[in-house]
Structures are given as C-alpha cells and as structure tokens.
Amino acid sequence: MLGIHTAGKTITDPPSIPGEKRAMTCAEFQKVLPYIIDGGGSEEEQEHLRSCHVCSDLVADLRYIADVAKLLLPMEDPDPRVWKAIEEKLGDEPLAKPAHRNV
C-alpha cells in the first residue's frame, strides 16, 4: 500500500496557541515529497525531514533505490535472429544490401 508512514502514534493536531505555527505532519510532508525529493522544499519541509526519523528513513530508502538503479547495466544481447530479421528487411529497402555475416 502506498500509504503515509508515520511514527506510531495517533495523528491529531497539537493544541494550537494563537500566533504559533503548527508543526508539519508526516502526512503533509509525504504529500509533497514527490516534488521535493530531488531538491528544493521549504524550510518547514526541511525541518520536518531533519526532525522526523520515519520520514527521513523513507527518503533515505527512496534515494537508495534511485542510486542502485543507476548501477543497472544493460542486461544482455538480443538473439541473433533479431539481426537476421533486420538484414532481411534492409534487403528489401533502397538503403543498402547488408552483408551476410554473424554479428
């Protein structure tokens, strides 16, 4: 489930004091996370990330997945039949006659 992750307590708004800004909740942070994870974010969002271990662990996981993805190398060669099919089609077109060699 692509849920909102929070520390294990019931989410309620803390009692508000007139003039005092309520701290950002995990739900609010995770709602904007897609748009700030690769950079940016307001001071409030950065502060939540610094102070909330659940959200910071989540961000660490997502960035780690992105980092490992960069290491995914090209996987394998296509079957030789792919080139054979290309050769045949090129032979029918006014480009060039391909040589019949193994790639």
Place this chain on the structure above:
Amino acid sequence: MTTAKKILANGISEQEAIERAQRGDPECFEALYGLHKRRVYSLCLRMTGNTAEAEDLTQEAFLQLFRKIATFRGESAFSTWLHRLAVNVVLMHLRKKGLPEVSLEESMEPQQEDGPRKDIGTRDNVLAGSIDRVNLERAVESLPPGYRIIFVLHDVEGYEHNEIAEMMGCSIGNSKSQLHKARMKLRDLLKQSKAEKAANRR
C-alpha cells in the same frame, strides 16, 4: 571476430562508421548494430518485461535508425540520438497496446487510503546496503507497466522529468508523482523480499 570489432580494429572510429553508414555502407550498418544492440535491447526488455516484444522493438528501432541515419547531424551524441529513438518506438508500441499512461486525471484523484498509515519506523528497517542489482532487477520486472516505464526512464536511463513529460505527453508534476509511486512500490517489494529471506534463514 564480430563485424563491429573488425571495423573498429581496422582503425575505423564510430564516427567514421556513422558517416559510412549514412552513405549506405552495409558493413557499417552492422557495426553500429553490434555496438549498440545491447543497450537498446536492454531498454526494450526493461520497459516491456517481455523477450519477444523486446526483440521486435529492437528490430524496429534499428530499422528506423537505418532509415533515418542520413538525418543525423551530430547535434547530440549518436548513442543519445539512438536511445531517444528507441524510447519513442517503445512508447508508441505501449500506446497501441493501450497500456495505462500518466494522465491529468490521476493527479486529481484523492488519496486511496483513508488516512495516514501508522508505521513504527526503526533504523533496522531501512534498506540501505541490503539490496543489490539482481534484487532490484527482479523488483522492477514486477512493477506495473506504467510505474516501470517512468522508473526505467528516470532512475535507470537518466532522463529528466521535463524530457519524460515531453515523451509521455504528461506534465512534469505527473512524471514526478508517478516516479514516486514507482519507488514506493519498489520499496514495498524489496522490504517484503528482505523479510522473506530473513524468515527463511531462521
């Protein structure tokens, strides 16, 4: 020795092979195929998850390359030009199949969950250091196609969101949102796999 290696072993650079291919030299067509087939095929395979489709799309990408090679002017690297062509071939194929794409409506949907999910997060549950390329490849294969495409384009192939948005016909915001969902889904799959391995070791 393959044709590609022979051509390059004879001191012909890739640039020269491109120029000769533009003039219709068949050995140079083959050399360029040999040089780039793996990356193009891997892209097609990751984006479709299907060997037969990936082979067909690889074939189509190279046929289009050879038909259009005379128009390559060198404004970008040849590999970049070919890569973008291959991505467009795959996307056209997926659109014809009617696979779900990012849509404006998706970004307007309410959260599917009723409220915040209550997790106990501890340091022991972080993924860092616990996954390798094999695990991740398997997890990517399991992603739904719409998520897989965005993840492959951004995190694997390195396209920026503005480029993906242009290719997919969506907004940059939608591209970011879909990527986030793809990564969250992968996180769930990888944690599940990690937990299963730990259970099997007991």
